[in-house]
Structures are given as structure tokens and as C-alpha cells.
Amino acid sequence: MNEILLRNRGTANLHTISVYREQGGYRALEKALSLQPDDVISIVQESGLRGRGGAGFPAGAKWRLLTRYRVKTVYLICNADEGEPGTFKDRYIMEFDPHCLIEGMTIAAYATGAHHGFIYIRGEYDWIERVLELALAEARTEGMLGHSIMGSGFSFYIDIYRGAGSYVCGEETALIESLEGKAGRPRLKPPFPAASGLYGEPTVIHNVTTLSFIPFIIINGPDAFKGIGKNRKEGTKLFGISGHVNRPGLYEYPMGTALRELIYEAAGGVRDGKGLKAVIPGGLSAPLLRADEIDVEMDFPSLNAAGTMLGSGGIIVLDEDTSIPRMAQKAAAFYAHESCGQCTPCREGTHMIKFLIDRINEGQGTGTDLEHILKLCRYIRGSTICAFGIAATMPIAAMIVKFRSEFEALLRS
Amino acid sequence: MIDAGLKKEIEGLMIKFPCIDSAILPSLTLIQERKGFISQGDMEELSRILKFSQARIFSVASFYSMLKLRPRGKYHLQVCTNISCSLLREKTLMEHLSRILGIGDGETTGDGLFSLEAVECLGSCGYAPAMMINSDHFENLGFDQVDRIIESLREKERAGGV
Structure with a gap:
């Protein structure tokens, strides 16, 4: 069995608590509540579960940081501000398997001592928010959420909080700022949210997908989770495959699965019988790979070694006819639009890059434009408060470096 | 104009979260849902209801791309x-x-x-x-x-x- 999160895909009415419980749902919560919080943390730590939002921080270690704050109010936030272009995994879980998320959150809350949780969902997911509201109400009615869950004495409450169209709010401290009724501008770290997060209190933040793995790990044990990944990589990963493929969609495969296998077997290969030009392997912010670079295992260390990242697992496939300068133009427009404006290098730099790439695509680029863009990318990297500056520059620099001749062909001679 | 019904809903949001600051964004979203967009007058009234400065309300309203400060099509x-x-x-x-x-x-x-x-x-x-x-x-x-x-x-x- 290689699927964890999608194993019940297609089960009718899985979003209702009765069907979820028929599938064994909420047994993990019952088991967790019979253990000490520290033991729950140990199980998750041993499983090797790493954050599935993009950064890949070990989940158990994050929880361990919270244990020193047992006397303080601890908040748990589920980051459902899915906005990385190419990514559409969290929406599946929330729409079709919301109780899995609620159960995972409640176990995480028990382990970390949180009594109040938030699901911060992007504003565009209006219909999913309604599914979640119903699921939360069901969970409360059945005593899986709220006061003294299953009579354990442990209480936990979840509120849904709606974003309003800001990509950078997916960054955890920007998300906290947004939850505090401010513009979503990332905070300087440290302090990290584990020490000072929402309302200045210790806060644990996880992506939807990370939290949804928790019930499986608690029921089946850490080794069952670790055992699924290839070559001792931990667990599975949801991959959203889009672009020029025959079968775009959401797939779950073991960590370490070859990118080639995902494109040609899961997604049925490049559509219309065309050749492959390049692949963005982990959401738009992950530097693209050329067709000759796709024999890479899809896990955190392997993709880092290949000069890119696993990120959100959003795979965008580009066929041989795709114009990379046009893709760079889309990417540059996106980052210029979404920069929060707090740090000058990012605010000004993303717009300068957009200006230059637009100019090149319009046939008005000059001989030094490419060097200027690469220089701007270097200047922005590392000189901003959050990782947006890196995310905005890495993919564009990679497009220019790997497909330079396509850009040069557009320059004014 | 924020009418009595809408005001009551906003007051509900003021006590929903552990901290009243968290009511700002949902209030703005709510106003937009009811009225199609958020006017200058709405922001002024919201600032009086929530007791935050108009600058604070505007800083939030103007940051998020889904919040519209001008009328849109139906x-x-x-x-x-x-x-x-x-x-x-x-x-x-x-x-x-x-x-x-x-x-x-x-x-x-x-x-x-x-x-x-x-x-x-x-x-x-x-x-x-x-x-x-x-x-x-x-x-x-x-x-x-x-x-x-x-x-x-x-x-x-x-x-x-x-």
C-alpha cells in the first residue's frame, strides 16, 4: 500500500463524519488521548515526518520546541493558504477528507498543549470553507472536538479564518500578522512562532497536508510511515501535476519516486505526443529542470542536490513548444504582484525584473538586460526579511541560465 | 452605510476571537460580501465600531487583493x-x-x-x-x-x- 492521504479517494460522502468513522476515522485521536503528549510527540518524531508545505522542517522537532511553554497559552494554526502556482493538494484534503485534517489538528493540539486552533484558508476557497464548517460542526456534535474530547478532559476548539488574496500570507509569520488583523507582512525571525507567534504566544503552524498525515502515523506507528518512502525517505508526498501532460491531476507517491515516473506513468506523459522541454518540480518557486535533468528522485535532499527543491510538490510540465521567456514573464509578473512591499530589494527588484523581462518579450531587450536581471536576482537573494525574495529570484535566474539562447534570440540585435 | 444588521454581525466577530484585532479582516470581508465593495464611509464607520484608527483599517483593506475599494460589476x-x-x-x-x-x-x-x-x-x-x-x-x-x-x-x- 503506497497511498496514505488518497487511500480513500472516491469513497462516497467521505466528507461526512459517519463515513469517515466507518473508514476507521477518529481511532487515532482516541489512541493519542490514551497516551502522554510527550509519547505522541515521540511517535511523530520517529516517523521522520517533515513539513509538506515546502520548507520540510521536521514536524516532531517543531512540537518538541513547544513543550517548554506548557504553562503558557499555545496556539495551533493550520496553514491552508494554498497559493504556490502549480499546487492544488490541500484543497483536495479539505474538500473530500476534512475530518482527517480535523483529527490531525486535534492530535497535534493535544501533543503541544494547544486549546485553540485556526484554519487559515485562502479567500478564494469559498466552497471548501463551507465543507469545513459543516465538518467542524459534526465533529463538535459527536464530541471529537470542543470541550473534553471523548471525555478525556482535553479541550480543543477550531476557528476558520479566511484570507483575502495574498500569496505572501502563506509565509507563517505573514499569516500570523494577517490573523492579527494587519497587512500580511512577514516578521523578522527570530523569534520563531514556537516562541512568540499569534498574539505573542507560542504557536505551532503546519500545512494542511502535514497535519493530515498524523492520524495514519499514530495508528500505524512510525515505521509504517517511514517504510513507504523509497530508499529510506519518509512517507509519501502529494504531487499536483499540471501543464502539458495527458492526465493532469493530484497523485500520491512515495517520497523518492523518480520525477520521470511521475510524468510518464502517473500523468501519462507529455500530451499530443510532443517532446519535453522542462519541468518545474515543486511549485513555481522551484527552479526548473531541463528534460535531460528529470532522472531525479522526488525528495528533499535529492532535489536540493539537483539545484532545485521539492517545495509544495506542484509539478508543472512544459512541452517542447513552450517559450521559456514567456514563462519567465508570467513568473516575474506574479512575484512583482505578490511582493508585500516591506523590503526595498524585493519591492523594487521584482518590478525591475518584470520590466526587463517584459521588454525582452516585446523584442525591445538590449544586450545587457540578461546580465542586469541576473544581477538583480543576486542582490535580492539574502537581503530580505522572508524567503519570498529567494523564491522570486531562483526560478527566473534558472530559466535564464538554462535557456539563455531563447532569451538572446529575442534581444534587439 | 453600515446598517444595524451588519453592525450586529460585526459585533459578533468582535467577540469571536481571542483578540479583537482578529475581527478587522473578517469585518471587511463581510462588508464586501453584503455591499459589493468597501467604501471610504464603510471604513470610517468600521473604525468607530472596532475602535481602531482609520489608518489601521485602511492599511488592511488596501493590502489584500480580494478586498475591493471601488464598485465592481454585478x-x-x-x-x-x-x-x-x-x-x-x-x-x-x-x-x-x-x-x-x-x-x-x-x-x-x-x-x-x-x-x-x-x-x-x-x-x-x-x-x-x-x-x-x-x-x-x-x-x-x-x-x-x-x-x-x-x-x-x-x-x-x-x-x-x-
């Missing part, structure tokens, strides 16, 4: 223009809509019925191309299907729909 079309939604056809959904409605990005039709906005990723990459009409999602859109949707909305208006 049907606000938000069209994804990011990579996956642009890859599949020669012409993009945005170009097609722009042509059939006769308006560009950020514009509203003369009858006030439709407004068009290019937006970033809607999380529909596997079901591209996608757009939203007000809060409804539409995915896997063919151009003929888009034409039918637009025509059905026009038809509804002609029939004196709500």
Missing part, C-alpha cells in the same frame, strides 16, 4: 493568468473574455454587469484553465462553455433576475 470575473492556466491553448482565457465582453483587465462593462480582473493562481492548476465569478469556481473551461456561462448570466438579467 458579476466579477477573476481569471487566472498564471502558468498552468496559460499553457493549454494558443489564446488565454483572459484574452477570450476580454474580446467577448469588450473590456480589459480592471474594467467594467457599460451596463455594470461584468467586471474583469486578471488574478494569480486560484489553485486549479490540474483543472486549468480556471476562473471565478463572484465566489463561484469554474474549472476545465472551454471557450464555448465560457460563452454559454456569460450568455446565461445575460439571459438571467434580461429575464429580470435578482
Whole structure:
């Protein structure tokens, strides 16, 4: 069995608590509540579960940081501000398997001592928010959420909080700022949210997908989770495959699965019988790979070694006819639009890059434009408060470096 | 004008969260849901209800791209223009809509019925191309299907729909 999160895909009415419980749902919560919080943390730590939002921080270690704050109010936030272009995994879980998320959150809350949780969902997911509201109400009615869950004495409450169209709010401290009724501008770290997060209190933040793995790990044990990944990589990963493929969609495969296998077997290969030009392997912010670079295992260390990242697992496939300068133009427009404006290098730099790439695509680029863009990318990297500056520059620099001749062909001679 | 009913709902939000600051964004979203957009007057009134400065309210209202400070069309079309939604056809959904409605990005039709906005990723990459009409999602859109949707909305208006 290689699927964890999608194993019940297609089960009718899985979003209702009765069907979820028929599938064994909420047994993990019952088991967790019979253990000490520290033991729950140990199980998750041993499983090797790493954050599935993009950064890949070990989940158990994050929880361990919270244990020193047992006397303080601890908040748990589920980051459902899915906005990385190419990514559409969290929406599946929330729409079709919301109780899995609620159960995972409640176990995480028990382990970390949180009594109040938030699901911060992007504003565009209006219909999913309604599914979640119903699921939360069901969970409360059945005593899986709220006061003294299953009579354990442990209480936990979840509120849904709606974003309003800001990509950078997916960054955890920007998300906290947004939850505090401010513009979503990332905070300087440290302090990290584990020490000072929402309302200045210790806060644990996880992506939807990370939290949804928790019930499986608690029921089946850490080794069952670790055992699924290839070559001792931990667990599975949801991959959203889009672009020029025959079968775009959401797939779950073991960590370490070859990118080639995902494109040609899961997604049925490049559509219309065309050749492959390049692949963005982990959401738009992950530097693209050329067709000759796709024999890479899809896990955190392997993709880092290949000069890119696993990120959100959003795979965008580009066929041989795709114009990379046009893709760079889309990417540059996106980052210029979404920069929060707090740090000058990012605010000004993303717009300068957009200006230059637009100019090149319009046939008005000059001989030094490419060097200027690469220089701007270097200047922005590392000189901003959050990782947006890196995310905005890495993919564009990679497009220019790997497909330079396509850009040069557009320059004014 | 924030009427008594809306004010009551906002007051509900003030006690919903552990900290009143968290009521600002949901209040603005609520005002927009009820009134279509958030006016200067609404922000002034909200500042009095929540007891935050007008500057604070405006700093939030002006930051988030889904919050609109000017009137929009009755049907606000938000069209994804990011990579996956642009890859599949020669012409993009945005170009097609722009042509059939006769308006560009950020514009509203003369009858006030439709407004068009290019937006970033809607999380529909596997079901591209996608757009939203007000809060409804539409995915896997063919151009003929888009034409039918637009025509059905026009038809509804002609029939004196709500």
C-alpha cells in the first residue's frame, strides 16, 4: 500500500463524519488521548515526518520546541493558504477528507498543549470553507472536538479564518500578522512562532497536508510511515501535476519516486505526443529542470542536490513548444504582484525584473538586460526579511541560465 | 452605510476571537460580501465600531487583493493568468473574455454587469484553465462553455433576475 492521504479517494460522502468513522476515522485521536503528549510527540518524531508545505522542517522537532511553554497559552494554526502556482493538494484534503485534517489538528493540539486552533484558508476557497464548517460542526456534535474530547478532559476548539488574496500570507509569520488583523507582512525571525507567534504566544503552524498525515502515523506507528518512502525517505508526498501532460491531476507517491515516473506513468506523459522541454518540480518557486535533468528522485535532499527543491510538490510540465521567456514573464509578473512591499530589494527588484523581462518579450531587450536581471536576482537573494525574495529570484535566474539562447534570440540585435 | 444588521454581525466577530484585532479582516470581508465593495464611509464607520484608527483599517483593506475599494460589476470575473492556466491553448482565457465582453483587465462593462480582473493562481492548476465569478469556481473551461456561462448570466438579467 503506497497511498496514505488518497487511500480513500472516491469513497462516497467521505466528507461526512459517519463515513469517515466507518473508514476507521477518529481511532487515532482516541489512541493519542490514551497516551502522554510527550509519547505522541515521540511517535511523530520517529516517523521522520517533515513539513509538506515546502520548507520540510521536521514536524516532531517543531512540537518538541513547544513543550517548554506548557504553562503558557499555545496556539495551533493550520496553514491552508494554498497559493504556490502549480499546487492544488490541500484543497483536495479539505474538500473530500476534512475530518482527517480535523483529527490531525486535534492530535497535534493535544501533543503541544494547544486549546485553540485556526484554519487559515485562502479567500478564494469559498466552497471548501463551507465543507469545513459543516465538518467542524459534526465533529463538535459527536464530541471529537470542543470541550473534553471523548471525555478525556482535553479541550480543543477550531476557528476558520479566511484570507483575502495574498500569496505572501502563506509565509507563517505573514499569516500570523494577517490573523492579527494587519497587512500580511512577514516578521523578522527570530523569534520563531514556537516562541512568540499569534498574539505573542507560542504557536505551532503546519500545512494542511502535514497535519493530515498524523492520524495514519499514530495508528500505524512510525515505521509504517517511514517504510513507504523509497530508499529510506519518509512517507509519501502529494504531487499536483499540471501543464502539458495527458492526465493532469493530484497523485500520491512515495517520497523518492523518480520525477520521470511521475510524468510518464502517473500523468501519462507529455500530451499530443510532443517532446519535453522542462519541468518545474515543486511549485513555481522551484527552479526548473531541463528534460535531460528529470532522472531525479522526488525528495528533499535529492532535489536540493539537483539545484532545485521539492517545495509544495506542484509539478508543472512544459512541452517542447513552450517559450521559456514567456514563462519567465508570467513568473516575474506574479512575484512583482505578490511582493508585500516591506523590503526595498524585493519591492523594487521584482518590478525591475518584470520590466526587463517584459521588454525582452516585446523584442525591445538590449544586450545587457540578461546580465542586469541576473544581477538583480543576486542582490535580492539574502537581503530580505522572508524567503519570498529567494523564491522570486531562483526560478527566473534558472530559466535564464538554462535557456539563455531563447532569451538572446529575442534581444534587439 | 453600515446598517444595524451588519453592525450586529460585526459585533459578533468582535467577540469571536481571542483578540479583537482578529475581527478587522473578517469585518471587511463581510462588508464586501453584503455591499459589493468597501467604501471610504464603510471604513470610517468600521473604525468607530472596532475602535481602531482609520489608518489601521485602511492599511488592511488596501493590502489584500480580494478586498475591493471601488464598485465592481454585478458579476466579477477573476481569471487566472498564471502558468498552468496559460499553457493549454494558443489564446488565454483572459484574452477570450476580454474580446467577448469588450473590456480589459480592471474594467467594467457599460451596463455594470461584468467586471474583469486578471488574478494569480486560484489553485486549479490540474483543472486549468480556471476562473471565478463572484465566489463561484469554474474549472476545465472551454471557450464555448465560457460563452454559454456569460450568455446565461445575460439571459438571467434580461429575464429580470435578482
